[in-house]
Amino acid sequence: MISHMPPGLIMILAAFLLPVIPHVWRQIYMLGAIALSAYGLFLGAGTHLVWTVLGLDLILYQADALSLPFAIIFHLAAALNVIYSWHDRDWQQHCASLSYAGAAIAALHAGDLVSLFVWWEATAVTSVFLILASGTERARKAAMRYLLFQVTSGVLLLAGAAILASTSGDIRFTKMDLGDAATWLIFIAFGIKAAFPFLNGWLQDAYPEATPTGTVALSAFTTKLAIYALARGFPGTDILIWIGAAMTALPVFFAVIENDLRRVLAFSLNNQLGFMVVAVGIGTELALNGAVAHAFVHIIYKALLFMSMGAVLHQVGTIKASELGGLYKKMPFTMVCCIIGAMSISAFPLFSGFVAKSLTMSALGDAGIIWAYFVLLFASAGVLEHSGIKIPYFAFFAHDSKIETGEAPIGMRVAMGIAAFLCVGIGVFPSLLYSILPYAVDYHPYDAGHVTSQMQLLIFAMLAFVVLVRLKLYPPEIPSVVLNSDWFYRRLAPMVGLPLLRMVMLVWSGLLQQMRGLVNAIWDRLDRIMHSPLAGPTVSGRAVLIQAGLLTLLLLIAYAAAG
């Protein structure tokens, strides 16, 4: 019976009992729930659970070669997160992160757009508590903005699904051609969660405000669920290559000057999503393999980077580059894990990023989309700059910040150790990853030409960094805020909107005053007539006049009706 339940649902149900289970046992129980959910994956490909309601066939559990690799990595990420937050006694956060992961996993197995919508929204309302759990006013505001975007995405998805249901009656979640209103609505819904340019503000705004453990959970699910949805719904959609290329290149510049290291990672996350979006846009088998492989390894190394920065934040209480530095002696294990994550994301040979990103780059070359190839190559140097160098450099080296601290709790270190091990393991044995990709893979990333090309790019980019640092030309970290697309609704909208609103109110109150003047003027005239009529008796008051008027009107209507 359990095996026929949609994977993930069991995790959501299990989350209800978390408040009554004591600490430590709670973590073991959560790992059990995740294992049970993963057990459901053994049912294999096919449609396993359909619920017909209101004439709609809701496909609650459907699995295929595309959903499987995402399901595996989502379960793994959920388990890593439980281990990472082993020390945490706050059941609310565990509740949020377990049900959030469950909702994301259930969404992967939704075979129709309405079921997808339900889980799509469920990821929003569960994950927002990870941001709220920070307990600060900043976090509360960021959480509300986050929720606004996430729910809007869901509403657009539902609107698209509703149009499809009413026009074709077919709500199955399959490949769509971008064209009519319904598909555009769904495309934008996916685009919000995938952090397309100008729809990305929520990501850099909210993720760095979550708790140290919360950000790790957030980094794994929402955006990669969107990549999965794009890969299923819109593979080979040309516009995605443009969008994705912009996503890889633009955040790079913002990440250089951002001071909050978890926000740097959020920009970096955006850049990584760009690679996957480009791959989905190409749409060939090799490219889709690239998108899935990239999402898979990205979840691990991005979680590892967020974990290492979370460990620093947990120990030191700040994650601002301008206040950190020299921690390599105080937190050597965290430093090593961070560098492994940094080398993975930078796609050094023998690390996981290399074997995944190579697929996308080769697919771009095969498709002959040269401009995008060079944009992504440029963005690769950008990844090295912000995630490969800046993160470990400013946290662990740079200058001695004189901070006295020690290593993070054991759970954090174990989770980082496992993630680091996986980063190297997949990099050294890519066939393990390739064997679970949607299409058969005949690809060998480790040929001499390819490896030397990548090493040249990375090593000489690092030399550029060394030159800049030695010449004191590398920009120092400054306590600051970097404006991003959220500025449009956090500043521009109030800046333009408030004066506009004030103007409307001014015109409105002026109009009201005019009307009042007009009414008074009419009454004044009437009063004069009432007190000194040309003939007949005076009228004693306004009420009497109104009554007389109404009675006259009634009389006229009665005459008209009788006539």
Place this chain on the structure above:
Amino acid sequence: MSTPSSKSPSDLQRLGGIFTKALLGIAIVLFGLEFFIHRHGVVSAEESFMFPALYGFLAFLFIVQVGKWLRLMIMRKEDYYD
């Protein structure tokens, strides 16, 4: 853990020196390998001598420089939104 903090800056400088030398060493090896290994490029320009090295080096400088300009435009005080 018990290293006196006054010694740390020199430690960091020493580490920086080792790091630079290691990088230069690898760079020289890569330069040497360029004469023996044929790299496949998507376009012929990519196969030209030390192309990825040059591309990476210049891309890095460009990113940092644009970042500096961007700071003038979009950097605000920490309490900007508060």
